[in-house]
Amino acid sequence: MTAVTTPVLSETGTGTPPGNVDGQAIAITVFSTVKRWGRAWLPVLFLEPKLLPQTLGTLEKLSFIHFARWSMVTELAWNGAPQPKTRLRRPHLYFESNFNGGWEEYIDAFSYVLREGMAAFWGSSYGFPGAVPPGPFKDYIKTSDRRLEASHFYSAYADSTVTIVKQALELDGLVADLRERAAELSPEQFKAEFSALLAKGQRCL
Amino acid sequence: MPLGIPGPRALRTQLADTVRAIADTNRAGQAYGFLAITPIKPGHAEALRALLATIDAGPSPFSRLPRTHFARWVVLTDFFTGDAYQPADEDHLGCEYLIFSACFDGDRDSYLEDLTAEIADELDEIYDHCIGVRSNDPTDVARYLVHNQIDCGLFYSAYPHTTVAEVRRVVAQRTALRALAVAQYDLTPEELQAQFVDQLGAA
Amino acid sequence: MTTATATTLDLADIQGDILRAYGNAYASTTYVFVRIGDATAGGAWLAGLADQITNAEPWADGKPGSHLNVALTCAGLTALGLPDDVIGSFSAEFRAGMAGRAERLGDIGRNAPDRWDDGLGTGAAHVLVTVNALDEPHLGRALADLRAEVARHGHEIVVEQAAHTLPGSREHFGFADGFAQPAIEGATDDRAAGGGVPLRGGRWRPFAPGEFILGYPDEDTTLDPERRLPSAPTDPLGRNGTYMVWRKLHQDVAAFRDTISTAARHFEDGDEAKLRAKVVGRWENGSPLVTHPDAPATDFDGAAAGANDFRYHGPDQHGAKCPIGAHVRRSNPRDSIGWEGRLTYRHRIIRRGMPYGDPLPVGAADDGEERGLVFACFNASISRQFEAIQVQWLNDGNVFGLGHDADFLMGGIAEGGSMVVQGECPFYLGPQKPFVTVRGGEYLFVPGIAALRAIATWPR
Known part of the structure; x- marks a missing residue:
């Protein structure tokens, strides 16, 4: 009988450590070490994300990231003793995401539909296994994310997903329009206008 | 108004937001993404974790800062983790660090002012575990965070022009409209109109 | 590291109920959950069972009168004396068990494990023996043998759940059931159109077998x-087996009929049959709404070639034909959320269901009787497949742009939900009632036949 195999991380089920959850909202915090060429490449990518015309558009369409950020950490500020003076040999890429939805679905989406984008952001990091297949890529992200479980994570509207916010914003114009005219309309006219609003806004309700 | 097309006023706002965003990589529209990584005093990491766990168990202090969309505190033990993913000569940090990150409405300095005013007690306790904050001066935390700020390379927001208050208002409105849509069949036109005005009548 | 070599399925070692739906051919299924008394006696009993198990090879001499298949819970593996390191090689959700995952699954409130039938979700159910039979005499004989063997080895039956096909192969709400099974390379390639992975240009291909x-x-x-290769339990347990989900779902038929008939007074000419179809996504005879939006096909045959070959995004992106929130569109969304199905195809299950209890006659008031569906499914990863469907697609609607709407047919977790029936004049259907309630369930491991023998003879 062979020794027990280490279960592949993507099979552990819960995906997200509890500290990274507030209602529907989930935090990801990841550090990766950047190779030399990344020091030149990442600033170009950050300055001109349109180098990846599809990536930001795809993120927009996938509609599950509220806010995300990438930062290249090349040095840490000095605050006096006893802080050790640290000279970083390589840049470290900080990534954080504030998103909704299950971890599994999230990284699947990255792998399958943001393949080029993920390679652009993490291709210059040590250990990046490629975005596809999702298994090894999930392990790569999870390994760092688990170590960086948030001690406190806050979302101001923890039950609202990105899609709900965007739908609600779209409805706002329709509702405002009817609101302005509601008082002038007869009840029958109002009912007809209300039905028209519900028809126009049905994809957002 | 057709769906998704902003009116002239909204357009002006968006334009102004865009100009600000181009000037500052920490911005996306009117939103700001702040990140500071601060050194933890030797031997204090566990106490800090315990403190943050206590804070986490109660209502979040950020709920007192209505400009905050998202915020997090994370303890960073070291860049060196021993992972196969890392280069053999990975950097050691030499001490633990505290990551603070927040996405909020408006500009940085006024937010940090609000932060140090509204959650002074918690900040005092938390940053007392970090190296280099002047104790007995709560406003020093703002200076300290700025000193240790890490600029964004890229900051993304799904709705960069929407404030927390606006998110809350439109989401509540959506919920009310859906409820009225389901209830409409049992209402007379007069009742429907009255309920609409009552529940959705205020912007 | 384990890497892939041959992909030919070892049908002689795979239990027969995984790839072949007996339900179509067999009128009766009884699920017998057994608590193992002593590990050694448990092994002896399983060794005997292993000789009787039907495998996945084609039947040589016509349909046998009855079949046995065996699955084990994690508590069962422990009771049989498997060492911790072996048990640790099974997936985390299997080890937690269905009751242990209740909060994640939305099994709270009326669905909570503390309200489940005795013997389920408590660690008492160790082994599930599924008995399929052509008719009552065959069933009776198979069950009598099984009960005698269980008793002889000092074990105990903790749950015995009978299930039977209903007239016309309907489930209790009145719908023909069991279409759209995944097509698997090397086993059911012929079902690829509509059952496989959607490709560009309207083409499909069967799934890689390791998904199941x-x-x-x-x-x-x-x-x-x-x-x-994907992660699997320690050899030889990780070969030719799969994970199984078993759930007993009570159906409140009167509440469902009442909700539909009340709401239909405001729906397109009071058309109850159409409103029911909108909730389900298929007409009662099984014809899909997306291909038959106005009326059911009169002679729909779900097994016919092409009967299941349709997509949502192109023909019906906004749900005018089949609502975005219709039950079959949520539980198997194909390309409903776009991206040519790339965000859904890793979340498929081989689905089996068999009704239990007698039907409620049309027009009858609620009689308080127990009736519903025994839901069973097979998948290689319970978390990625079954749980993702349950949690992301049925309990919450966000992925589909439906906010927090739960699947209307399943009754939701909280009371008072609703559903949008999209169209030129959309219909807002509510309030949702607890149409379906979980009566209990287990996560199980279905070993290959050699693996079952290994478990039976494990050095103790």
């Missing part, structure tokens, strides 16, 4: 230059 059978390449393997 352990020890074979899955969809990750096929994308992986190193051809790594």
Whole structure:
């Protein structure tokens, strides 16, 4: 009988450590070490994300990231003793995401539909296994994310997903329009206008 | 108004937001993404974790800062983790660090002012575990965070022009409209109109 | 590292109920959950059972009168004396068990494990023996033998759940059931159109077998230059087996009929049959709404070639034909959320269901009787497949742009939900009632036949 195999991380089920959850909202915090060429490449990518015309558009369409950020950490500020003076040999890429939805679905989406984008952001990091297949890529992200479980994570509207916010914003114009005219309309006219609003806004309700 | 097309006023706002965003990589529209990584005093990491766990168990202090969309505190033990993913000569940090990150409405300095005013007690306790904050001066935390700020390379927001208050208002409105849509069949036109005005009548 | 070699399925070692739906051919199924008394006696009993198990090879001499298949819970593996390191090689959700995952699954409130039937979700159910039979005499004989063997080895039956096909192969709400099974390479390639992975240009291909059978390449393997196999329990347990989900779902038929008939007074000419179809996504005879939006096909045959070959995004992106929130569109969304199905195809299950209890006559008031569906499914990863469907698609609607709407037919977790029936004049259907309630369930491991023998004879 062979020794027990280490279960592949993507099979552990819960995906997200509890500290990274507030209602529907989930935090990801990841550090990766950047190779030399990344020091030149990442600033170009950050300055001109349109180098990846599809990536930001795809993120927009996938509609599950509220806010995300990438930062290249090349040095840490000095605050006096006893802080050790640290000279970083390589840049470290900080990534954080504030998103909704299950971890599994999230990284699947990255792998399958943001393949080029993920390679652009993490291709210059040590250990990046490629975005596809999702298994090894999930392990790569999870390994760092688990170590960086948030001690406190806050979302101001923890039950609202990105899609709900965007739908609600779209409805706002329709509702405002009817609101302005509601008082002038007869009840029958109002009912007809209300039905028209519900028809126009049905994809957002 | 057709769906998704902003009116002239909204357009002006968006334009102004865009100009600000181009000037500052920490911005996306009117939103700001702040990140500071601060050194933890030797031997204090566990106490800090315990403190943050206590804070986490109660209502979040950020709920007192209505400009905050998202915020997090994370303890960073070291860049060196021993992972196969890392280069053999990975950097050691030499001490633990505290990551603070927040996405909020408006500009940085006024937010940090609000932060140090509204959650002074918690900040005092938390940053007392970090190296280099002047104790007995709560406003020093703002200076300290700025000193240790890490600029964004890229900051993304799904709705960069929407404030927390606006998110809350439109989401509540959506919920009310859906409820009225389901209830409409049992209402007379007069009742429907009255309920609409009552529940959705205020912007 | 384990890498893929041959992909031919070892049908002689795979239990027969995984790839073949007996329900179509067999009128009766009884699920017998057994508590093992003593590990050694448990092994002896399982060794005997292993000789009787039907495998997945084609039937040589026509349909046998009855069948046995065996699955084990994690508590069962422990009771049989398997060492911790072996048990640790099973997936985390299997080890937690269905009751242990209740909060995640939305099994709270009326669905909570503390309200489940005795013997389920408590660790008392160790082994599930599924008995399929052509008729009552065959069933009676098979069950009598099984009960005698259980008693002889000092074990105990903790749950015995009978299930029977209903007239016309309907489930209790009145719908024909069991279409759209996944097509598996090397087993059911012929079902690829509508059952496989959607490709560009309207084409489909069958799934890699490792999505449903352990020890074979899955969809990750096929994308992986190193051809790594998905994680599986320690050999030989990780070969030719799979994970099974078993759930007993009570159906409140009167509440469902009443909700539909009340709401239909405001729906397109009071058309109850159409409103029911909008909730389900298929007409009662099974014809899909997306291909038959106005009326059911008169002679729909779900097994016919092409009967299941449709997509949502192109023909019906906004749900005017089949609502975005219709039950079959949520539980098997195909390309409903776009991206040509790339965000859904890793979340498929082989689905089995068999009704229990007698039907409620049309027009009858609620009689308080127990009736519903025994839901069973097979998948290589319970978390990625069954749980993702349950949690992301049925309990919450966000992925589909439906906010927090739960699947209307399943009754939701909280009271008072609703559903949008999209169209030129959309219909807002509510309030949702607890149409379906979980009566209990277990996560199980279905070993290959050699693996079952290994478990039976494990050195103790």
